[in-house]
Amino acid sequence: MALTLDISADMELLLDKQAAMNGQDVTVYxxxxxxxxxxxxxxxxxGREDFASSVAGIQAGLDDIEAGRTISFEEVVAQGxxxxxxxxxxxxxxxxx
Numbered sequence: 001m002a003l004t005l006d007i008s009a010d011m012e013l014l015l016d017k018q019a020a021m022n023g024q025d026v027t028v029y030x031x032x033x034x035x036x037x038x039x040x041x042x043x044x045x046x047g048r049e050d051f052a053s054s055v056a057g058i059q060a061g062l063d064d065i066e067a068g069r070t071i072s073f074e075e076v077v078a079q080g081x082x083x084x085x086x087x088x089x090x091x092x093x094x095x096x097x
Contacts, residue, residue: 007015019029064070
């Protein structure tokens with residue numbers, strides 16, 4: 001999914017400057033508020049390919065919703081907790097090696 005924002009040249013310069021001051025490109029800078037509001041940690045994405053893959057996954061999820069292939073909120077929360085625990089355990093395993 002692509003998103004286009006129409007902004008003034010002055011706003012573009014301001015955003016470029018703010019992003020540079022934070023050591024980020026403007027795309028990452030603009031995605032920070034999205035990350036906070038959506039609850040996604042973009043730092044987990046190692047690059048654009050991972051991000052593109054995530055976007056493709058989101059689109060697949062939206063397609064599933066349209067087709068009626070859904071699961072309950074409780075199941076989603078349980079799956080997320082299990083995945084986080086697996087990642088934590090993997091990190092702990094790497095540290096102990």
